[in-house]
Amino acid sequence: MKRPIKKVAVIGSGIMGSGIACHFANIGVEVLLLDIVPRELNTVEKTKGLTLESKVVRNRIVNDSLMASLKSKPSPIYNQKFASRISTGNLDDDISKIKDVDWVIEVVVERLDIKKSVFEKVEKYRTPGTLVSSNTSGIPIKFMSEGRSDDFKQHFAVTHFFNPVRYLKLFEVVPGPDCKQEVTDFLMMYGEKFLGKTSVLAKDTPAFIGNRVGIFGIMSLFHQVKELGLTVEEVDKLTGPVIGRPKSATFRTVDVVGLDTLVHVSNGIYENCPDDEAHDLFKLPTFINTMMENNWLGSKTKQGFYKMVIENGQKNILSLDLNTLEYRPSKKAKFATLEMTKTIDNVIDRFRVLIKGKDKAGEFYRKNFAAMFGYVQNRIPEISDELYRLDDAMKAGFGWEHGPFEIWDSIGIEKGIELMQAENIPVANWVTEMLETGNKTFYALKEGAKYFYDVPSKKQEKIPGQDSFIILNNVREAKTIWSNAGASIQHLGDGVLNVEFQSKMNTLGGEVLQAINKGIDLAETEYDAVILGNQAPNFSVGANLAMAFMMAIEQEYDELNMSVKYFQDTVMRLRYSSCPTIIAPHGYTFGGACEMSMHADKVVAAAETYIGLVEFGVGIIPGGAGSKEMAKRASDGLLKDDVKLNKLRDYFINVAMANVATSAHEAFDLGFFKKHKDIVVVNKDRQIATAKRHAILMLEDGYTKPAPEKVLVYGQQALGMFLVGTDSLEKGHYASEHDKKIANKLGYVMAGGDLSEPTLVSEQYLLDLEREAFMSLMTERKTLERIEHMLKTGKPLRN
Incomplete structure (x- = not known):
């Protein structure tokens, strides 16, 4: 119907x-x-x-x-x-x-x-x-x-x-x-x-699936924290990004959500699930009751497990000592076990290492995973007949990268049982039967699809609903046709290739650029279209800033200039290749990744895309065709009776302020995406499948390589406007002297130089101006200070 x-x-x-x-x-x-x-x-x-x-x-x-x-x-x-x-x-x-x-x-x-x-x-x-x-x-x-x-x-x-x-x-x-x-x-x-x-x-059981398992996990931690003598900082260190959980981890998350909310749900489970084998775990520990009495509920009451205070004009974070229930200065948590995982990029590969730790962290993980495995095995079939629904709920509702059954798989089912036995946790009959029938994992990959162990049938069944998605984790091994250390290319079928970034934070270094060019080469000769898409937490944080910094410090300016030129040429190939190019940004899409998005034939963006040209924050201008492109888009967007310089000024401000769109829909307003060409997908899981569908449509409609276009620039007329504006900002103490210098360089590029009258110029003309301005800023001491500060602290420096 x-x-x-x-x-x-x-x-x-x-x-x-x-x-x-x-x-x-x-x-x-x-x-x-x-x-x-x-x-x-x-x-x-x-x-x-x-x-x-x-x-x-x-x-x-x-x-x-x-x-x-x-x-x-x-x-x-x-x-x-x-x-x-x-x-x-x-x-x-x-x-x-x-x-x-x-x-x-x-x-x-x-x-x-x-x-x-x-x-x-x-x-x-x-x-x-x-x-x-x-x-x-x-x-x-x-x-x-x-x-x-x-x-x-x-x-x-x-x-x-x-x-x-x-x-x-x-x-x-x-x-x-x-x-x-x-x-x-x-x-x-x-x-x-x-x-x-x-x-x-979900079934009509107390707290359904997400909160039933999630609140168990938190309450289990509340009881473990004193048993193991852990501080709130240590627990948050152990239960955060290192195991694929949000940065807020456990106690910061409770502060944000509100302790009263957690207590309400926990009490509901305690009252309504008398037969739950972990029933007593849902009874509130004494320190939680005291916090409730004191109204220490978290962010909403300005204090919870953490409390921010201002001392001598400085903001300081205090942590709650769970033994004395007094606040004290936060202490940095460090564990030898965690150091062992620093070279393991894939979270799923860390769990085997973490449970082998000889310190307090290793003991914590063994106890924590044993309790979680023991709990979720007994929720089948009480809260769900299918185990994958529990994993889906924890990933979607609590931000876990991997659900409990996926973690158990990564450790090994027999090893997980060992951990449970060490804690005197009985193994569910269905898990024992699964191993006896020869099924050694909860999940399996077959022909690009994910299967789960179905308890009633005692065999692996295909997880329904996958046909709408292309999940790279499922197809990567079978579909990869080329790879290097920073990226790989998969053939998704129907002549459509996907270039997947796999560098740290998906930074755009030489290996990623090589893969993009290789993908276009293959699509122009043997295949038909190229998608730039990945399913990491973020699309890309931009160009490899550390590499550019090292070249500048060592004064390898010719090599740096060649690298910038290579980046520009790669970005321009996305626009002027003879095959359709589609980009699928999501999450952080900064700097060079934004420049790539603006040059592909089509953008298929996830709604949660945070995109912007952020180079000003490190003392440079966009040097990968972004400055050129903003000038071009301002020129393209003019209607007959528009005030000519208004749009150019607005785009200049977007770059100079390093404005970032907080959703894909805002990116249209900032000029990063184009209406009637680029589209937004609300479900990120559908993004690459949607991009493939649009690539096929473009081919069926007779895709033709675009012809190079001229750009109308205004020379001295626009440059004068920019210089007056930056001078006013400096005099009003809104911009430093170096801020003004960077902005003037950007203004020079977007104005097309100091031409005496409006002129049609080539994109290459603007690219050369852009690269020259970028290179000159990379020789500035204050720019290098900004880059170094960003690399060390992750925060911009005003100097």
Whole structure:
């Protein structure tokens, strides 16, 4: 059945409700956001002489909540102008409007009586067949739909988003006992395809999948931390990026989410899961109870496991001593076991090393993984029949790079059992049976697809839904046709090649440039099209800055000039090759990676792309065709009666301020992407498959190599504008003398030099100006100081 979602109603405008409303607005859906009418006037309303009948008062709660959400950072919305897609109202005056929506989502307080009263109102006004769902994180679905009509029950489910809605990908779908299968299938599809989520089908069990396993992991740590004598800093060091978890790790994450939220979910599991073998672990340790009594909830109360204080004008982070419950200066955590993993780039390859550690870290990992393996094995089939859903939930909801069963696989199932036995944790019968039937892993790769061990059938089954994706981890081994130390080229089928960056942080050094040129060579002779795409956390942080710095320090200027020229030529090949070139940026796409994006035939960007020309931060201008391209785009974008220099000035400011788009949609406004040519994909997992599809369409439509274009530059007219502006900034102390010098160099390039009148010039003319300006800045001591500071600290230096 076709079910277009043109308009949704979100009832409840708190952090979650407003976040859900913003995310539907992100994907182009109209949203009606509703909340309750205030019971009394506030001080401002009394001063203005308003009454409880005034519309501005009646909609105050919803409007204030939405405004607070839109102002929060990180932003819940891709572009602030998308907020116009959200209209607001209240449950007394505007509930009847839900008759015109396709989906009603309830996001009110976690009280069954309140939810049931909301559903009674919804039932009164909804059009039969309209979807209704609850964002509850734990109330049994059968209780919420009691007393409702058959049609309501047939279209009712839990759709559990994780906060922040825009950034966390988990979307748990729990069908009601009478929910139609077609409704469940639709919600699973919609979450993945339209909302960009990882849709996970869950059972109606307390805390569902993500929170049941995730909260167990945190509570297990709370009990282990004292047993092993670990500090909060040490736990966060051990449970952060080294094992593929977010930088906020454990205790910082609890501070951000709020200790009260964690306690609420943990208490719910403790009360509602009396038969859970880890039941006692969900009982709060004494130090957590004390923190709750003291209102040390984390960021929302300005102190939790960490506390920021200002001393002598300096910000200092204090840590909570879990023994004394007093704050003390943070201490840097260091472990010999972690040092052993520094040369292991792939997180999945570190686990075997970590559990062998002879220090406290090794003991921690052995105990921690044993507890996690023991817990997840027993949740099959209680919370899910399929083990891969547990891994999907932890990766999408808690930001883990690898789920618990994937980690167990990487260590080895027998080794994992050894760890459990050392902690007196029984092994589940199904795990023993799996090994007895000859299945030695939970997952397997076959013919480019991922399979999982299915407990009922006792054999490997293909994970459904993979046909929409191209997952490089699954195809890399079978499809790679060329590689070097920094990149590889895969043939994705149908004549489409993919160049995958594999350098550290995906920096764009000589090996990556060689791979791009090789990919284009192959596509022009033996294949048909080239994609630049990878599935690392970030697309690329830009050119290899350390290499350029070393050349400059050693005054190897001829070699540096050749390297810059090679980069420029490679970028220009993306535009002027005889095959379609498509780039698939996501995450950090900085500097040279942004320059590449601006030159490919088409950009297929993930919505979460943070892109910009950031070279000013290290004292240089974009030297890989970026300065040239911004001048060209300003010229291309002019309409007949435009003020000629306005767009050029705006693009100049974007580069000079090192402006970074905080989403792919913002990148259009900043000039990095082109409307009607470049596209945005909300689900990053679909990105390379979408890029391949567009490459094939371009070929079918008769792709022709573009002809070189001239660029209109304004010479002295534009240069004068730039010089006056930079002089004013320096005199107003908004820019240092060196800032001014860099900006003037950029201005010279974007103006096309000091030509006496507007002139049509070649792109190569501007590339030569750009390279000359870049090289001159690389001889400046202050630029080298900025680069060195960035390489050492990761932060820009103002000098």
